[in-house]
Amino acid sequence: MARTFPLHTHVLALALGLVLLVGGLLAFIGQQLAGNMLSAVAEDQSLRINREVRGSLYQLVQPADMALRLLSEDALADAATLEERLRRLPAARAALAGSAALSSLYVGYGDGQFFFVRRLAGEAERARFEAPPQTAYLVQSIDRDAGGALRGRYLFLDAALGVVAQRERTQYPDAFDPRRRDWYRDAPQDGELLVTPPYPFFSDQQVGITLARRAGNGSAVIGADIRLHTLGAVLARQKVTPGARLVLADGDGRIVALDDASLPVAAPDAPDARGVQRLQHLQDLAHPAFRGQGGLIAEARAAPGGTLARKRVVDGEVWLLSATALQMEHVDASFVVMAIPEQELMAGALHQRNVALVITVLVLCIAVPLTWLLARQIARPMRALAAEAEAIRRFNFAPVGAPRSRIREVEVLGETMGGMRQTIRRFLELNTAVAGEPDFDSLLPRLLGETLSATRAQGGVLYLATDGHLAPVATLDGEGHPLPDTASWAATDAEAGEWMHARPPGQIAQAARALDALGPLLGEALAARAVRSAALTDADLVALGLQAQANALGVSQAIAVPLINRQGELVGALLLLLDAPADDDRLAFISALSGLAAVTLEARALIAAQKALFEALIRMIAGAIDAKSEHTGGHCARVPELARLLAQAACEAEQGPYADFKLDDNGWEILRIAAWMHDCGKITTPEYVVDKATKLQTLYDRIHEVRMRFEVLKREAELRCLQDILDGADADARKRLRDEELVALDDDFAFVARCNQGSESMADADVERLHRIASRTWTRTLDDRLGLSHEEAARRQAAPAALLPHPEPLLADRPEHLVPRRTDECFAADNRWGFRMQPPRWRQNLGELHNLGVRYGTLTEEERYLINAHIIQTEIMLRSLPFPRHLAGVPEVAVSHHEKMDGSGYPKGLRAEQMSPLARMMAIADIYEALTARDRPYKRGKTLSEALSIMARMAREGHIDPALFALFLRSGAYLAYAQRFVEPGQIDAVEVDALLDGQETGQPA
Structure with missing residues (x-):
C-alpha cells in the first residue's frame, strides 16, 4: 500500500511547492528576461560602439581630408624647391594643428621629390628621431640639388617653424621613392580622396591610415598619415563590462586597434622587405575568447547587415561574441569585434535572482509555520471526519461532535457523513432486530x-x-x-x-x-x-x-x-x-x-x-421404519412424545439433580429430531428379524418344512410296515410297532413345535432331546441343488453332492446354513465411530438345530446382532448428515438410547458421565415404549406396574439413570403417556414409592 500523509502535510507541501515554484519561476523568468534584455543591450552597445568608433574615425578623417583639399590647391603642390616648400609650412602646420590624430602631411612629386612634415609631440618621438629638445616639427625632404640629383635631408623645426637643426640623409632617396608607394600610385586622377587600409607606418611603425589626394597639377599627390591609436582609447571607453574585450579589425581580420593600449597591434614577426611590420590577425590574439575565431570576420561580412553575434564556451566560461561592420565613405569596411563574458553581463541579473531567492527563503521561513498552523486548522474537521469514518468502519455509530468548518465542501461532507452514519445505524439496527x-x-x-x-x-x-x-x-x-x-x-x-x-x-x-x-x-x-x-x-x-x-x-x-x-x-x-x-x-x-x-x-x-x-423427511423415514413391520408400527412416533414428556418434567423440576436443567429452543429441536430418528438404522435391518416370532422363521417359518419331514417319516413308517407284512411278518405285531412309531413322531414334532415358539427358556435336557430327534433320517430322492439362487448354490459348493437316494437327518446344521460376514461389516478396535460391538463370526446362521436350540426368545446370536446393529447404521447415517451447528448434538442423543449407565450398553459402551441428559431420557423413553407396546409379535404388552418394575430393576442395576427414572415416575409422565398410547387394560396401579425405594440419587451429566 502506498504511503499516505495527513492533509495538513499535503497543504503545507502544496503551499511550499507553490511558493518555491512561483519563486523559482519568477527567478528563472527574471533571469531569462534579464539575460535577453542584457543580450539586447549588448547588441545595442555593439551598435553604439560601432557608431562611436565610426564617429571617432570620421573625426579623424574629416579634418585631414579638409587639409588635403586645401593643400591640393596650395602652392605647395607646385613648389619645385625645398625653400619654396618651407615657405608653405604655415599652411601645413595649420592642418596638423586642426587634428590631433593627424601625425604628418606630405607631398609626393612626379619627379621623385618628397616633402614630409611630421609633428613630434613628445620626448619619445624626438628621441626616436634624435631630434633636439626644442624640436616641434620634423621635415623629411627629398629634393634635387643644383645638379639635379636627389638628396635627402631632415630639418628639425621649433614651434615657430624656425630651423633648429638640419641633417643630411644620403640613403634616404635610395630607400624611399614616393612614386612607388601605394598612396601615390593609387591616388585617383580625378582628385578624389584615397584612404588606404590600416597599416604600420614606415617611419614609426604606428598603425594608421593614409589619406591621399592628387593635386590639381595632376603630378603631385598630397598625403596625410592618421594614427589610429586614439581609436583604442575610444574602444576602451566603450567597454560594457570590466572583462569585455573590444577590437577594431579590417575586412581581412587584421587588428587595427585594441581597447588595451599596452598590447601590440603589430605581429611580433620580422618586417617585410619594405620594412613594414605585419598586423596581428584576430585569431593571433592570446585572449581565449578570440582563439580559433579566424573566420569570424568573414562570417560577419557574409551575414545580413554585416552583423554577427554568437555564444561560445571556452574553458567553461561563456562568451558573447559580436562583429559589426563599420561602413564609411572612402574607407574600406572595418569591423568592431566585441567579446563579453556572460557571467559579467548577467551579474546584475544573477544578483537579482539571488535577491529573489533570498526573499523566497525569507517568505518560506515565515510561510512554513504559518501555513502549518493554518493547514492543521483546516485539517482539524477532516481529522474529525476521518475519525468518524473509522468509527463507522468499526461499526461504532455513536454520535461524534465534529467541529464545524468554514470550508463549504468540508461542512457538506460532515453533514453527509452524519447522515450516512444515521442511515447505516438505522439500517443495521433494523437488520439486527429482524435477523x-x-x-x-x-x-x-x-x-x-x-x-x-x-x-x-x-x-x-x-x-x-x-x-x-x-x-x-x-x-x-x-x-x-x-x-x-x-x-x-x-x-x-x-x-x-x-x-x-x-x-x-x-x-x-x-x-x-x-x-x-x-x-x-x-x-x-x-x-x-x-x-x-x-x-x-x-x-x-x-x-x-x-x-x-x-x-x-x-x-x-x-x-x-x-x-x-x-x-x-x-x-x-x-x-x-x-x-x-x-x-x-x-x-x-x-x-x-x-x-x-x-x-x-x-x-x-x-x-x-x-x-x-426436513421435518417431513424425518417423519417419512420414521414412518417407513414403522411401516416396515406391522408389529412395530408407531414406535418411532411414540418415542418422541414420551421423550418430550420426560424432558418437560426435567425442565419443571424444582429439586433434585435436575432442578437446574433447562432446554432452549435448540435443545428441544435436538431432542425432537433425535427421538424421531433414533431408530432410522432399522431401515437396513431384515424384516424377518424385526418380526421374528419363531425360531425357524426367516422369510417364512421353516417349521412347515420340518413338519413335512415328519410327515415323510410317518409315510416311510407306513411303507415299512406294509413292506414287512408283505414279506411275511406278523401283521398285528407290525402294526403295533408302526402305531408306536407314529405316536413318537407326533410327540417329537409337538416338542419341536414348542421349541420353535421360544416362549419358554430351553433346558439342557430339551437341547439333548432336539439332538436325538435330529438323528432320525428320511430318504431324499431328488437333487437338492436344483432351482437354487446363485448365492445358496455357491454356499453348497463346499461339499460334494450326495448320491441319490440319500438319507437326510430330520434336523441339521448344514454348511450352507452359514452366511459369511462382509468385511465392511467389521469394525476395528480404533474405528472412527467409537463402536465397541463385536460382531459374530457369521452374518447369518440358518442351522435348524442352532436356531431351535436358542435358550431364550427366538433370536440367534447373529440375529440379535442384526437387531442391535441398527444403532450402528443410525450413527453412520446421522453422522453423514450436514447438521447445522445448533443441531450437532442430534446424533449423540439419537444413538445412545441403548447405552447403559454402567458402561455395559452398546454400541460404544458409554458410561453415565459420557452420556448427556437427553441421551439418558431417550434410553428411558425407548425402554418404556418397548415394554408397554402391544404390537410386538414375540410378546404381549406389559402392564404399567410390570414395565416399571422391570425398569426399576434396571435402574438398580445401573442400566438407566435412577434420578431421571424417579423424575419420570414422580412427575406422572409415565401415566400421561399411558393414557394416550397404552391399552386401558394395561394401565394398573403403580406403587411409585416402592419402586423408587433408595433410587433417587445421581445427577445429570
Missing part, C-alpha cells in the same frame, strides 16, 4: 415496527402476496400498537404458515385485496415495481379499507413500497402512513430498506420451508 427474530409469526409485526421506527412514519401496514392477492398480516401505528379496527386483519399462524411454506391458501386474511383492486397509489407502486410517495386519496383509502385508521392517525401522505425478492417476484408490500410529504433522502432509505425486508421475508420463508421439508 434476531426467529419466529416467523413474530417477525411480521417486528419487521413492520422496525421499519416504522427507522422511517419515522406515523403508521403502516405489511402485506403478503399470495394467489394474486395482497393480504394485510400486520398493522401498527408509530408507537407500535395495532391500528384501530384491524384486529381481524392479522393472519392466523396457520395462514402465515401456509404462505411461509409456499402453499397457496384459500384466504390468508379477511381483508385480502386482489392485486388489481389496491387503489391508485399502491397499484402504481406494484405495477412499476418501485417506491411511490403521494397524498392519500379517497380512492386509496376506500380500496384499502383505511378510512377510519387514516382519520385516527391524522395522516394525509403515504409511501407504497413493493417487496420484490431476488427472483423478481412480488412477495409483499409496505404501506407507510405519514403526516407530511417524504423527502428524497427518506424515499432512498425506504427503497434500500425494501430490499432488506423482501430478502428477510424470502429468507425466513425459505428457512421455514427447508425446516418443513
Whole structure:
C-alpha cells in the first residue's frame, strides 16, 4: 500500500511547492528576461560602439581630408624647391594643428621629390628621431640639388617653424621613392580622396591610415598619415563590462586597434622587405575568447547587415561574441569585434535572482509555520471526519461532535457523513432486530415496527402476496400498537404458515385485496415495481379499507413500497402512513430498506420451508421404519412424545439433580429430531428379524418344512410296515410297532413345535432331546441343488453332492446354513465411530438345530446382532448428515438410547458421565415404549406396574439413570403417556414409592 500523509502535510507541501515554484519561476523568468534584455543591450552597445568608433574615425578623417583639399590647391603642390616648400609650412602646420590624430602631411612629386612634415609631440618621438629638445616639427625632404640629383635631408623645426637643426640623409632617396608607394600610385586622377587600409607606418611603425589626394597639377599627390591609436582609447571607453574585450579589425581580420593600449597591434614577426611590420590577425590574439575565431570576420561580412553575434564556451566560461561592420565613405569596411563574458553581463541579473531567492527563503521561513498552523486548522474537521469514518468502519455509530468548518465542501461532507452514519445505524439496527427474530409469526409485526421506527412514519401496514392477492398480516401505528379496527386483519399462524411454506391458501386474511383492486397509489407502486410517495386519496383509502385508521392517525401522505425478492417476484408490500410529504433522502432509505425486508421475508420463508421439508423427511423415514413391520408400527412416533414428556418434567423440576436443567429452543429441536430418528438404522435391518416370532422363521417359518419331514417319516413308517407284512411278518405285531412309531413322531414334532415358539427358556435336557430327534433320517430322492439362487448354490459348493437316494437327518446344521460376514461389516478396535460391538463370526446362521436350540426368545446370536446393529447404521447415517451447528448434538442423543449407565450398553459402551441428559431420557423413553407396546409379535404388552418394575430393576442395576427414572415416575409422565398410547387394560396401579425405594440419587451429566 502506498504511503499516505495527513492533509495538513499535503497543504503545507502544496503551499511550499507553490511558493518555491512561483519563486523559482519568477527567478528563472527574471533571469531569462534579464539575460535577453542584457543580450539586447549588448547588441545595442555593439551598435553604439560601432557608431562611436565610426564617429571617432570620421573625426579623424574629416579634418585631414579638409587639409588635403586645401593643400591640393596650395602652392605647395607646385613648389619645385625645398625653400619654396618651407615657405608653405604655415599652411601645413595649420592642418596638423586642426587634428590631433593627424601625425604628418606630405607631398609626393612626379619627379621623385618628397616633402614630409611630421609633428613630434613628445620626448619619445624626438628621441626616436634624435631630434633636439626644442624640436616641434620634423621635415623629411627629398629634393634635387643644383645638379639635379636627389638628396635627402631632415630639418628639425621649433614651434615657430624656425630651423633648429638640419641633417643630411644620403640613403634616404635610395630607400624611399614616393612614386612607388601605394598612396601615390593609387591616388585617383580625378582628385578624389584615397584612404588606404590600416597599416604600420614606415617611419614609426604606428598603425594608421593614409589619406591621399592628387593635386590639381595632376603630378603631385598630397598625403596625410592618421594614427589610429586614439581609436583604442575610444574602444576602451566603450567597454560594457570590466572583462569585455573590444577590437577594431579590417575586412581581412587584421587588428587595427585594441581597447588595451599596452598590447601590440603589430605581429611580433620580422618586417617585410619594405620594412613594414605585419598586423596581428584576430585569431593571433592570446585572449581565449578570440582563439580559433579566424573566420569570424568573414562570417560577419557574409551575414545580413554585416552583423554577427554568437555564444561560445571556452574553458567553461561563456562568451558573447559580436562583429559589426563599420561602413564609411572612402574607407574600406572595418569591423568592431566585441567579446563579453556572460557571467559579467548577467551579474546584475544573477544578483537579482539571488535577491529573489533570498526573499523566497525569507517568505518560506515565515510561510512554513504559518501555513502549518493554518493547514492543521483546516485539517482539524477532516481529522474529525476521518475519525468518524473509522468509527463507522468499526461499526461504532455513536454520535461524534465534529467541529464545524468554514470550508463549504468540508461542512457538506460532515453533514453527509452524519447522515450516512444515521442511515447505516438505522439500517443495521433494523437488520439486527429482524435477523434476531426467529419466529416467523413474530417477525411480521417486528419487521413492520422496525421499519416504522427507522422511517419515522406515523403508521403502516405489511402485506403478503399470495394467489394474486395482497393480504394485510400486520398493522401498527408509530408507537407500535395495532391500528384501530384491524384486529381481524392479522393472519392466523396457520395462514402465515401456509404462505411461509409456499402453499397457496384459500384466504390468508379477511381483508385480502386482489392485486388489481389496491387503489391508485399502491397499484402504481406494484405495477412499476418501485417506491411511490403521494397524498392519500379517497380512492386509496376506500380500496384499502383505511378510512377510519387514516382519520385516527391524522395522516394525509403515504409511501407504497413493493417487496420484490431476488427472483423478481412480488412477495409483499409496505404501506407507510405519514403526516407530511417524504423527502428524497427518506424515499432512498425506504427503497434500500425494501430490499432488506423482501430478502428477510424470502429468507425466513425459505428457512421455514427447508425446516418443513426436513421435518417431513424425518417423519417419512420414521414412518417407513414403522411401516416396515406391522408389529412395530408407531414406535418411532411414540418415542418422541414420551421423550418430550420426560424432558418437560426435567425442565419443571424444582429439586433434585435436575432442578437446574433447562432446554432452549435448540435443545428441544435436538431432542425432537433425535427421538424421531433414533431408530432410522432399522431401515437396513431384515424384516424377518424385526418380526421374528419363531425360531425357524426367516422369510417364512421353516417349521412347515420340518413338519413335512415328519410327515415323510410317518409315510416311510407306513411303507415299512406294509413292506414287512408283505414279506411275511406278523401283521398285528407290525402294526403295533408302526402305531408306536407314529405316536413318537407326533410327540417329537409337538416338542419341536414348542421349541420353535421360544416362549419358554430351553433346558439342557430339551437341547439333548432336539439332538436325538435330529438323528432320525428320511430318504431324499431328488437333487437338492436344483432351482437354487446363485448365492445358496455357491454356499453348497463346499461339499460334494450326495448320491441319490440319500438319507437326510430330520434336523441339521448344514454348511450352507452359514452366511459369511462382509468385511465392511467389521469394525476395528480404533474405528472412527467409537463402536465397541463385536460382531459374530457369521452374518447369518440358518442351522435348524442352532436356531431351535436358542435358550431364550427366538433370536440367534447373529440375529440379535442384526437387531442391535441398527444403532450402528443410525450413527453412520446421522453422522453423514450436514447438521447445522445448533443441531450437532442430534446424533449423540439419537444413538445412545441403548447405552447403559454402567458402561455395559452398546454400541460404544458409554458410561453415565459420557452420556448427556437427553441421551439418558431417550434410553428411558425407548425402554418404556418397548415394554408397554402391544404390537410386538414375540410378546404381549406389559402392564404399567410390570414395565416399571422391570425398569426399576434396571435402574438398580445401573442400566438407566435412577434420578431421571424417579423424575419420570414422580412427575406422572409415565401415566400421561399411558393414557394416550397404552391399552386401558394395561394401565394398573403403580406403587411409585416402592419402586423408587433408595433410587433417587445421581445427577445429570
